[in-house]
Amino acid sequence: MADKESLDNLAKHKKEWEEKILNKVLDKGHERYEKFLTGSNIEVDRMYTELDIQELDYLRDLGFPGDYPYTRGIYPTMYRGRLWTMRQYAGFGTAEESNKRYKFLLSQGQTGLSVAFDLPTQMGYDSGHPLSRGEVGKVGVAIDSLKDMEILFEGIPLDKVSTSMTINAPAAILLAMYISLGEKQGISPDQLSGTIQNDILKEYVARGTYIFPPEPSMRLITNIFEFCSIHMPKWNTISISGYHIREAGATAIQEVAFTLSDGIAYVEAALKAGLAIDDFAPRLSFFFNAHNDLFEEVAKFRAARRLWAKIMKQRFKAQNPKSMMLRFHTQTAGSTLTAQQPDNNIVRVAIQALASVLGGTQSLHTNSRDEALALPAEDSVRIALRTQQIIAYESGVTETIDPLAGSYYIEYLTNTIEQKAQEYIEKIDKLGGAPKAIEKGFMQQEIQNSAYEYQMAVESGRRIVVGVNKFHVEEEPVKGLLRVNPAVGKLQEARIKELKASRDNLAVEAALKELTDCAKTEKNLMPVIIKCVKAYCTLGEICNVLRDVFGEYKASMNI
């Protein structure tokens, strides 16, 4: 904090500059816009000085990396010690095809796996279910049973890679499969590292792959927290996700606010279930989006870290510093990719990836240029991964920690985003917390409004999207897009049939019966789900049992 005298002096000189120099230029002509706005509609001043961050107290608000409030990063050495994990989200078709893609990515220097499941798997339907038709293997790999997981990770030792799985409603089942697969490879659960997304609240808000109503869904989540706090110390039990909230149209401020509100709800649910804060909070992880507005995005990551640290320390009285550290994965913004002139997307992704690295991400997925058109082809994925490698090894931004700290603009934006996110969180608290706010459609409505405003700004030309509403060219259709073999559905159906003929069906029935009974009690469901998985119950069979006991969630739709 600067002293009053020097601030007054600065203010005086600023005023003089405005009168003598600036106004002469402004008198001759306007600036390009009346008002300049960030990507999230924060008004941007002509320039920033110390006057804009007068309240900033270095030790209180920024501190040092690896120390509260973690604004500058969660590790004392950050990328000087170890680079972020380069983790490309991948999966399509059958387990065999996806296994091949994983081995390709690992051979190209990727350092962690990230599994994309197809929609039937995410919705808890087997590949043969009528609702699965046309969807099997399309947006990810089809997993019907432990058999498919065995193929998916064939030749990939689970103690050598960390694996992130984008799975929510059936997260407990996929985690159970991963544990069982580890055991088959001779690796105990405490050696496994990775993440399950397991964030149901944002599914209701933005992503859509929910199955059960909120209450049993929250129980499954807290069951996982408890199970992992005992058996899987290296596992991230949840990835509290702003990514999809942002993709649905939210602003950066809404992304931070709604994600941390969801985080608060999970903490409260776990505390209510009798867990101690420092037993589970260190394994909570986060997942954010990285958009084009470089400085705003960097500020967003810093603001989110500081805000979460304060929430954990002040509101939940966490003692363990690890409980206060917001660790996060980043993915570049799919919604900013254009179908027009798709090579331009390489540049967008590079800016977004740079934002996430300057913001201190722990892991990163860079999108491929062709993703507004189809799943990415192999050469597009390679460029996306190379983008990370160029930032990591050539740009030099990794050599010092939080390099933009102290910039008047960055600190101003960090303060503004934190403050406005905090206001949203208070509003959501008043509505009764995230689950109630979601039930009332509050977050959904806010996001829809932002999405619509953005679209209108593009259509009016107030926002320029290069190649879309300006600088177009006539284009030939893009060739060489990835196509998922339409026969995957049939292949998977045949595989399930074969499985059902060869497994011990009495053991299957017994396990499913035990699951039904357990689901009706308050007991932790993980052990019996593991039993079901090991008996080769299918994902659909397990989810059907849970659907019968828990019921299904029906969303109310407002536009």
Add this chain to the structure above:
Amino acid sequence: MTDAKPIRVLIAKPGLDGHDRGAKVVARALRDSGMEVIYTGLRQTPEQIVETAIQEDVQVIGLSILSGAHNFLFPKVMELLNKKNVQDILVIAGGVIPDEDIPLLKEVGIREIFTPGTPTSDIVNFIKNNVKNNVDDEN
């Protein structure tokens, strides 16, 4: 001369895909342009969509898929409409749909495919130009 009745549109999400930002933005833009819009919500089967369209007496169905299941699900909707002898509903679609799939989808009767980057005003205009004006019915 009487004003035309508002055009009634059903925006529908067939399949398991949960991405409905586009569907909701389009729904709102159509509504703001004076149309009556019904949105089905996520995960509708082709059967449910066709049934809703008939019950709600819509003139337009807008289908949205981003999961890649369009080649299966869009023709399925058209087949059911034909089976029910519904020929006067204008069916349009949008989503992540590769150019090379468009001819096949048009062949089964989808009148236009709007791919990413389309201004909502194009969709509004397309509908207004291609739905028969209701003034005739009222006279």
